[in-house]
Amino acid sequence: MLPPISRALRRHSRGAALGWALMSTAGSSEGGFMGPTAKAILAKVGEAIACESIDLRNDSHLHAGHTGNPTGAADAETHFKLKVVSEDFHGKRLIQRHRMVNEILKEELQRVGGIHALQLKLHTPAEVKKK
DSSP states (O other), X not given: OOOOOEEEEEEOTTOGGGOEEEEEOSSOOTTSOOOHHHHHHHHHHHHHSOEEEXXXXXXXXXXXXXXXXXXXXXTOOOEEEEEEEEGGGTTOOHHHHHHHHHHHTHHHXXXXXXXXXXXXXXXXXXXXXXX
């Protein structure tokens, strides 16, 4: 099995002027293709939500032959895992958090041949510290 790529977008804590830094946290591009859909997910979520951290994994290669990736193409962008830590989730129930992200990614989710499956893990910084 090929190792997926994980990308993290972290906001600098020294003030808004520093903006965002994109960091790659895995070594191989095989099995974790980061094409236009993945880039759009990172950009849209990163712009709409004040993320402490965001991690996106393309698991499309694990679903070769399934709906959404019937050919098993290495550059498929159909199955993703998205983890976001943000204070914006404070006071919101899990369903409200999911609806926030689904609304942000509405275009990618509705596009024919777009995202087939999106697994979300959405936490506040306090929830992460408890774990």
